[in-house]
Amino acid sequence: MSDMLEHSDIENINIEDTLKASYLDYSMSVIIGRALPDVRDGLKPVHRRILYAMDKLNLSAGAKYKKSARIVGDVIGQYHPHGDTAVYDALVRMAQPFSMRMELVDGQGNFGSVDGDNAAAMRYTEARMTKYAGEMLKDLDKETVNMIDNYDGTTQEPDVLPTRVPNLLINGSSGIAVGMATNIPPHNPHEIIAALRVLLENPNATLTDLMEHIQGPDFPTGGIIFGKKGILDAYETGRGRIKVRAKTHIEIKGKKDIIVIDELPYMVNKSRLIESIANLVKDKQIEGISEIRDESDREGIRVVIELKREAMSEIVLNNLFKSTNMQTTFGIIMLSILNQEPRVFTLIEMLQHFLNHRKTVIIRRTIFDLEKAKAKAHILEGLKKALDHIDEIIKLIRASKNTEEAKEGLISEFDFSAIQAQAILDMRLQKLTGLEREKIENELREVLELIEYLESILKSEEVLKGIIADELNEVYEIYEGKRRTTLEDNYDDIDIEDLIPNEPMVVTITHRGYIKRVPLAQYEKQRRGGKGKTAVTTYDDDFIKNFFTCMTHDTLLFITDRGQLHWLKVYRIPEGSRTAKGKAVVNLINLLPDENIRSILPTTDFSDEKSLVFFTENGIVKRTKLSEFSNIRSNGVRAIVLDDDDTLITAKIATLETKYLFILTQKAQCIKFEIEKTRDQGRSTRGVRGIKFKHADDKVVDANIISNDEQEILTVSEKGIGKRTTAGEYRLTNRAGSGVIAMKLNQKTGSSVVGCVMVDENMDMMALTKEGKMIRVDMQSISKSSRNTSGVYIVKGDDVISIARCPKIEKESDDEDEEGSQEVPVPPSIDEPGNDTLF
Numbered sequence: 001m002s003d004m005l006e007h008s009d010i011e012n013i014n015i016e017d018t019l020k021a022s023y024l025d026y027s028m029s030v031i032i033g034r035a036l037p038d039v040r041d042g043l044k045p046v047h048r049r050i051l052y053a054m055d056k057l058n059l060s061a062g063a064k065y066k067k068s069a070r071i072v073g074d075v076i077g078q079y080h081p082h083g084d085t086a087v088y089d090a091l092v093r094m095a096q097p098f099s100m101r102m103e104l105v106d107g108q109g110n111f112g113s114v115d116g117d118n119a120a121a122m123r124y125t126e127a128r129m130t131k132y133a134g135e136m137l138k139d140l141d142k143e144t145v146n147m148i149d150n151y152d153g154t155t156q157e158p159d160v161l162p163t164r165v166p167n168l169l170i171n172g173s174s175g176i177a178v179g180m181a182t183n184i185p186p187h188n189p190h191e192i193i194a195a196l197r198v199l200l201e202n203p204n205a206t207l208t209d210l211m212e213h214i215q216g217p218d219f220p221t222g223g224i225i226f227g228k229k230g231i232l233d234a235y236e237t238g239r240g241r242i243k244v245r246a247k248t249h250i251e252i253k254g255k256k257d258i259i260v261i262d263e264l265p266y267m268v269n270k271s272r273l274i275e276s277i278a279n280l281v282k283d284k285q286i287e288g289i290s291e292i293r294d295e296s297d298r299e300g301i302r303v304v305i306e307l308k309r310e311a312m313s314e315i316v317l318n319n320l321f322k323s324t325n326m327q328t329t330f331g332i333i334m335l336s337i338l339n340q341e342p343r344v345f346t347l348i349e350m351l352q353h354f355l356n357h358r359k360t361v362i363i364r365r366t367i368f369d370l371e372k373a374k375a376k377a378h379i380l381e382g383l384k385k386a387l388d389h390i391d392e393i394i395k396l397i398r399a400s401k402n403t404e405e406a407k408e409g410l411i412s413e414f415d416f417s418a419i420q421a422q423a424i425l426d427m428r429l430q431k432l433t434g435l436e437r438e439k440i441e442n443e444l445r446e447v448l449e450l451i452e453y454l455e456s457i458l459k460s461e462e463v464l465k466g467i468i469a470d471e472l473n474e475v476y477e478i479y480e481g482k483r484r485t486t487l488e489d490n491y492d493d494i495d496i497e498d499l500i501p502n503e504p505m506v507v508t509i510t511h512r513g514y515i516k517r518v519p520l521a522q523y524e525k526q527r528r529g530g531k532g533k534t535a536v537t538t539y540d541d542d543f544i545k546n547f548f549t550c551m552t553h554d555t556l557l558f559i560t561d562r563g564q565l566h567w568l569k570v571y572r573i574p575e576g577s578r579t580a581k582g583k584a585v586v587n588l589i590n591l592l593p594d595e596n597i598r599s600i601l602p603t604t605d606f607s608d609e610k611s612l613v614f615f616t617e618n619g620i621v622k623r624t625k626l627s628e629f630s631n632i633r634s635n636g637v638r639a640i641v642l643d644d645d646d647t648l649i650t651a652k653i654a655t656l657e658t659k660y661l662f663i664l665t666q667k668a669q670c671i672k673f674e675i676e677k678t679r680d681q682g683r684s685t686r687g688v689r690g691i692k693f694k695h696a697d698d699k700v701v702d703a704n705i706i707s708n709d710e711q712e713i714l715t716v717s718e719k720g721i722g723k724r725t726t727a728g729e730y731r732l733t734n735r736a737g738s739g740v741i742a743m744k745l746n747q748k749t750g751s752s753v754v755g756c757v758m759v760d761e762n763m764d765m766m767a768l769t770k771e772g773k774m775i776r777v778d779m780q781s782i783s784k785s786s787r788n789t790s791g792v793y794i795v796k797g798d799d800v801i802s803i804a805r806c807p808k809i810e811k812e813s814d815d816e817d818e819e820g821s822q823e824v825p826v827p828p829s830i831d832e833p834g835n836d837t838l839f
Contacts, residue, residue, distance in 0.1 A: 035177035037184075039336040039343075039350060040357040041136060041161040042168025044175065046090045049079040051104065052157055054129050055137050065108050065126035072122055081151045084122070092119040095127060099267075101171050101186035101220045102479065104133040114221070114264070114301070115271040135475060136163035142368040144361040162361040165475055166192050166354045168336060169347075172217075180342060182335035185217035185242075185266070190481025192351075193472050199351050200465055200472075207235055207348060214347070215487055216242070217330070222263030222484040223247055234332035238344035246326040247486070250313050253306070256290075257313040259320075261303035263484075265328040270296070273325050274303060280323055288316045314574065315587050358468050363458065370454040373447050375419075380444040382420025383427060387437050389414060393424065502553045505570060506766075506806065509585060509597060516582030517573045520549060520806060549766075549806035550602035557629065558589055559599040561647045563614070563640040565629055566590070570602065590636065599651040606630035611654040611680065614639065614687060615663060615703035618646040621735070622687025623678045626653065641686045652705045660706040662713065662730070663691045664742055666752045667698045671739030672706065672730045689736040702755040712759035714779055715743050715791070716767065718750035720800050723791025724759055724784040744790045755803045763805040769798035776806065 037044050043051070053074040059066055072087045080087055093099050095107030098114045109125035112118055119125060129137075144162040149155075172186040194213035199205050216231040225231070226243040234240030247263035264270060274294055280286040288311025295302040307316055321327040335344050338353065345353070386393055396413065400406035403425060410421040457463050504520040550556070550570055558566040566589040574583045585591065603610070603626070610626040622640050629637065640648065654661075654675060661678070664670045671691045678688060691700065704713065709728030716722040723743065731740055743753055757765060757779075765779045775795055783792050794800075 035175040036180075036182055036342055037168055037173040037175070037336050038160050039168060039338045039345060039353045041163045042166070042171060042173060042336075043136075043161065044090075044173070046075075046080055046082075046087060047094060047104070048161060049075050049157060050087065050091050050094070051129065051133055051137060051161065052140075053079060054105075054127070054133075055140065059128040061106065061129055061131040061134055063128050065106075065128050068107075068109075068122040068125045068127050071127060078155055079150050079157050088119075088122045091127065092125075098221050101218065102132045102165075102167075102189060103130050104136075104171070106130045114269070116269040132165065132479065135165050135478075136161045136167060138162065138164055139361065139365050142365045144364045144368070160357075162365075164358070164471055165189070166196060166351070168354070169350060173336070177342070180335060181333060183331055183333045184336070185330060185332060186219055187214065187216075188218035188481060188483050189479045190476060191215060191218070191483075193476045196351055196355060196472055197469060199348070200355055200469055203352075205348075207232075207346075210347065210351070211235070215483070217332075217485060218483050219244070219266035219485045221266050221268075222486075223265045224263075225485055225487045226489075228487070228489065230332070234334060235347035238332075238334040238346050240332045242330050242332065244328050244330050244485075245321060248317065248326075256309050257307045257311065259305040259307065259313055259317055261305070261326070262301060264301060265325065266330065268325045268328060270294070270301065270303065276324050277305070277320065286316065286319045286323060288312070312583060312587075314583060318587070355468065358471075359464060362464060362467055366454050366457045370451060370458070373451045373454060377444060377447045377451060378417065379420060379423045380440055380447060382416055382423055383440050384437075384444060385414070385416070385420075386424045386427070387440070397425070502551050504549060504806075505552055505575075506549050507556075507570070507573060507600065508582065509600070510582065513585045513591075514582035515573055515585040515588065516576035516580055517552075517570060518576060518578055518580075522578045548600055548602070548804050554602035554604060557599075557601040557603060557612070557651075558585075558597050558636075559601070559614070559639060559648060559651045560591065560636075561596045561598045562592070563638060563642045563648050564595065564636045565639040566636040567629070598648050601651060601653055603653055609656050611658075612639070612651055613654050613661065613675075613678070613703075613705065614651045615649050615690065615700055616640075616642060616646045616687070617649050617699045618643065619663065619689055619691040619693065619700055620646065620687045621661060621663070621678050621690035621703075622685065623654070623675070623680055624683060624685075625680055628683050638684050641684055643686070649700050650703055652703065654705050657707045658705045659708060660727070660732070661690065662704045662706050662727070662756070663700055663739070664702045664704075664715070664753060664756050665691065665693065665698045666701045667693075667695050668741060668743040668745050668753045669694055669698060669739050670730060670742035671735075671737055672727070672732055673735045673737070674732070675705070677735040692736055692738050694738050701753060704756055704758055706758070712784070713756050714759050714765060714782065714803075715756045716754055716794060716800055716803050717743060717745065717790070718752050718754050718799050718801075719748060720767070720793055720795035720798070721749040721791045722782055722794040723789060724779070724782050725787050725789075726784075729787040741788050744788055746790065749790050750799075754800050757803055757805050760805065762808055764808055765794075766804050766806050767795050767800050768802040768804075769795060770801055771798050773798065778808075779805075 035044065041048065050071065054071055057066060057071065057074065059071070068088065068091060071091065072084050075087050076082065076084055091105055092107070092111050095103055095105035095111045097103055105127050106129065107125060107127050110120040111125065139162050140158060146159040147156040148159050150157050168184060169187045169192050170189050172184045174183045175181065191214045195210040198209055198213060202209070216225055216228065224245045224247055226245060230240040230242035232240070234242075244265040246261050246265060246268075248259055248261050251258040251260055264273070271294075274292055277286070277289070278292055281289045281292075288308050289305055290308045291306040293304040293306070295304055305316075305320075307313060333344065334346070334350065335342055336350075337343075393410065393414070396409045397406045400409055406425060407418070407421045410416045410424060411418060416424065457467065505517040506520050507515065507517045509515045552571050554570050556568045556570055556573075558568060560566075568589055572588065576582055585597065591597075601612075606626050606629065608625050608627045611623045612626050612629065614622045614624075620643075624639070629639070639651075642648065658675050660672050661675050662670065662672050669691070673690075678690075681687065693699075706713075706727050709726065711727045712724045713727055713730070714722055714724050730742070733739060742756075743749065745751060745753070759779050761780060763779065765777050767775050767777065769775075777794055782794060785791055
């Protein structure tokens with residue numbers, strides 16, 4: 001035994017090296033032979049072999065359908081040594097309109113559905129190629145691509161298809177290899193071909209030039225792509241992420257909203273989506289949905305989500321996007337094979353490699369046609385020469401003992417080539433007629449012209465480009481180019497203000513937290529004393545709590561009673577009609593359950609020259625530079641530190657022109673002091689005392705900023721009595737004093753003051769009542785009175801809860817509205833003697 005071991009051939013190997021080599025071989029086999037597409041024709045080997053097998057079976061677009069089992073059998077028997085299930089699955093996917101932007105297989109029978117239903121067994125279905133697939137196989141018989149041995153060497157298959165269409169970008173591709181994956185989205189055929197024509201004309205074209213034609217991916221199932229950044233990243237680097245949403249619309253059924261899903265994101269299973277929505281509703285993770293129905297048919301997708309009466313469709317829809325596959329992220333990885341190596345390509349590189357492939361195919365096709373044409377010309381030249389010496393040739397042939405002797409005689413005596421001599425011997429007697437002679441001469445002339453044209457292709461790059469362009473144009477005209485997927489710009493991608501008109505708006509917010517914006521022009525000016533127009537339709541237990549005017553492009557600072565500050569653009573507030581309820585403000589900013597908004601300030605910039613001044617119910621004042629609030633987090637920032645028994649009343653933006661701060665209490669006490677008496681403080685500070693109350697039950701109800709003593713302050717009581725008073729009439733005192741009387745209160749005015757605004761000749765005043773009505777009044781029409789007086793009626797028949805300024809508009813109307821508003825004479829001041837009978 002030992003002798004046998006000594007003389008046997010034993011080889012020591014390193015198992016680590018063996019495993020590494022074996023794994024690398026396996027990896028490359030999977031990468032090249034199964035999982036990744038070729039950058040030239042966009043096909044994986046299995047798809048290419050299916051199409052080639054169908055071509056061999058003559059299953060063109062106009063041919064009779066053939067059993068899928070026969071096609072799969074040919075594929076696995078001759079080209080693809082893998083399981084029949086994998087081949088059939090690939091064939092089925094190429095026939096699904098919801099999987100392919102342009103189907104490669106025309107299937108007859110059950111080929112699956114968007115609900116995830118499996119296709120029928122291959123013995124039941126039939127298939128043939130589509131016209132699009134035919135374009136990929138054109139000129140395959142003209143040696144345009146390399147043919148390689150199949151897996152057992154018994155036949156050959158194409159290494160790549162000589163496709164006339166950029167299939168990799170039009171249909172996309174996805175696959176997982178070893179250590180790498182590809183995920184290329186489908187695109188619109190017209191857009192890709194248009195970009196190819198640009199790149200063909202100008203090889204130095206930039207991505208910007210191509211993006212004028214290619215908007216982005218175009219999925220077969222439609223949907224909406226949000227934002228262009230991910231698209232640009234993918235096209236520039238080969239990798240990117242895009243957000244795809246279902247396309248929906250809102251219908252109204254009675255008093256309830258209905259969300260209808262019309263299109264789904266790419267590769268989303270409809271039945272699983274409906275099931276996931278139902279589970280979320282069952283688990284109360286999404287509220288407001290009463291019923292879900294699938295009303296889809298052959299015409300398209302229609303999934304109906306019926307909402308409860310009190311549910312708001314926008315809120316439910318946003319929750320569905322966040323929690324379900326109604327919104328997905330498509331990760332783009334533009335990885336494919338070039339020269340047997342996997343690479344990540346940019347968009348320009350992919351397009352350029354396709355054009356290079358087309359050049360190679362056309363050159364090889366031209367060489368093939370040129371050789372055929374030259375061979376034919378050679379024969380025609382021989383026939384023409386033979387007709388010129390027909391008598392001698394006939395005599396030679398008749399004198400020859402056999403065909404070989406005749407052939408040798410033709411070659412030796414008339415200098416014919418072997419091919420020409422054989423063609424002469426095969427010539428029929430009808431060629432001797434004059435008409436046939438003319439045909440030969442004409443055919444020879446045509447062949448010589450063809451040879452000249454084919455040689456010009458090989459000599460001229462411009463002619464070659466012209467052929468590529470012509471073929472692209474042919475394909476462009478054949479296939480439809482309507483986009484299925486729409487693109488919408490994301491707020492993070494563009495400056496959306498460029499798309500939105502900068503118009504004056506009235507923003508209202510109710511006690512229950514519903515907010516909306518309405519164009520200011522919808523509120524027509526009325527005379528003082530009018531009844532007003534309904535500003536909002538509220539619930540029985542709701543009322544308008546605050547309102548103000550601003551421009552669409554302004555930034556809104558939401559300041560809450562807890563001293564928290566939030567940031568929002570006006571155009572992000574949903575626009576509604578004059579009587580609409582509005583939308584929940586909690587859907588726009590992150591408020592705590594018991595947190596209330598006390599001040600909403602519009603601004604256009606956050607410079608250090610501006611300050612944000614806060615006023616609390618207990619009379620505390622604080623001033624902070626506005627630049628401190630330029631970068632706001634989603635949950636807001638702390639703007640002021642409040643005492644446990646204190647709450648924020650209002651906040652104002654002060655500028656360099658601001659000289660005084662003005663504070664007004666519920667008991668008509670007020671104080672005016674210089675703004676310099678309050679120094680700038682940081683965000684997380686308490687502030688200083690602004691006013692000392694004379695009455696224990698008094699509190700601050702409003703405050704304002706004053707630029708000069710010539711300005712006028714309009715003060716309004718709860719019974720709708722108002723007056724204008726010059727700021728100079730209010731004595732300047734030190735901060736933290738008791739101040740002076742702001743308005744004379746009595747039974748007619750009511751026991752409290754509701755607020756004050758600064759008078760501006762370019763502004764009107766709007767008053768808000770408890771019944772949810774607004775009245776717009778020209779402030780100049782209100783009588784000017786001294787400090788310790790009451791004023792005139794501004795609003796009659798309802799208590800006033802808030803006032804604000806608004807810009808003047810040109811349009812005026814004294815017509816009655818739906819509540820019967822009418823012109824009311826202006827009464828004199830109630831402080832004038834002898835006027836008690838007016839009230």
